Amino acid sequence: MDWDNARIFLAIYRAGTLRGAAALLQIDQATAGRRLAALERSLDARLFLRTPSGYVPTAAGELAYAAAHRMEQAADQLQRQMQGLDHRLSGTVRVAASETVSAFYVMEAVRRLHAQHPDIRISLTAAIQLSNLTRREADLAIRNVRPDSPDLIYRHLARREVGLYASRAYVEAHGEPRPGTAFAGHRLVAYQQSVLPGWSDTFCGEPTGNGHIALEANSGLMLIEAVAAGLGIGEVPTHMARRYPGLVRLWPQRTESYELWLVMHGDLHRTARVRAVADAIVDVFEAEGE
DSSP states (O other): OOHHHHHHHHHHHHHSHHHHHHHHTSSOOOHHHHHHHHHHHHSSSSEEEETTTEEOOOOOHHHHHHHHHHHHHHHHHHHHHHHTTOSSSSSSEEEOOOOOHIIIIIIIHHHHHHHHHHEEEEEEEEHHHEEOOOTOOOSEESSOOOOOOEEEOOOOOOEEEEEEEEEEEHHHHOOOTTTTTTTTTTTEEEEOOTTTTOOOOOOTTTTTTTTTEEEEOOOHHHHHHHTHHHHHSSEEEHHHHTTTTTTTEEEETTOEEEEEEEEEGGGGGTTTHHHHHOOOHHHHHHHOOO
């Protein structure tokens, strides 16, 4: 099985469409189709049923996926191990973090890093969704869940708190909500259910059932901006709220806490450029204190 063709087959299997696979691999759709056809000819088997809703794997496709997945794991492991022997302080390091963590921490870490190691390039993916470190979607990730995979190593970065906030203009216009009313008569700003299911059911322990969701977003940074713009009440990390002087904290006795972890694959622990980026991130968090 040709690895280049197998790589495209895996992308089609995971995306369910040629267009989705092409987007994942940053190739054109016609190339993905040609590579799939070449793989099917070489195996003398039909790997997908072409349906109106997408590509559905056949029994042969399921068998091919198992074999191709093992090839992918071996290729990724080899690349990680080779990177682990790399002592150069240059090259690309892929970092994954949420938009808020990227804006409030990673940018400062990159600034400090480039003061010492200007030849290291950072490729930053700012999203809520978790990147797969084993499949090399990122070299380093900052997560709010401690990983349980034995292949990953991690370091605790910080414990942070979330509070309830509104803009000063909102409070002047609508007043503060009363505890125990489930935000009756108030507008709320929340994550989209498709991004974080159930997140908006309570804010700092208060049910939100009587409130009106005025805006849903898929970005923590946009949520903070929406609250600061007076669109409604929302949960904001307390250390980030300090940068918005127009915000008013509601019910300061109520908080929710979360942890942040720096995670990398064990094979990359000794790669010089990855280690340098990790150290810069740790330094930024330590400078703010736990």
